[in-house]
Amino acid sequence: ALCSGAGAEFIAKAAAMGADAYVTGDVRYHDAQHAAELGMHVIDAGHFGTEFPVVASLAERLREELRGEGHVEVLADRESKDFFSLA
Structure with a gap:
């Protein structure tokens, strides 16, 4: 399952819908722990x-x-650039 941005609040819903893996951002420690308890990566x-x-695809869709x-x-x-970097 996928939720862009900060989607940790939907971890339980994704698990209930049968997802075995979930891609999102801004996952806090306890959210990740809850996902592990649900058997989801x-x-x-x-x-x-x-x-x-x-962004580019969404802008084009809105234009249409x-x-x-x-x-x-x-x-x-x-x-825009990501605030976080490894450099």
């Missing part, structure tokens, strides 16, 4: 790492959906 891919990759709704400009962030 958790991958904390980071808040930025699970959201930023879909809002076409013909008057003047609506959809801007996609292409310059």
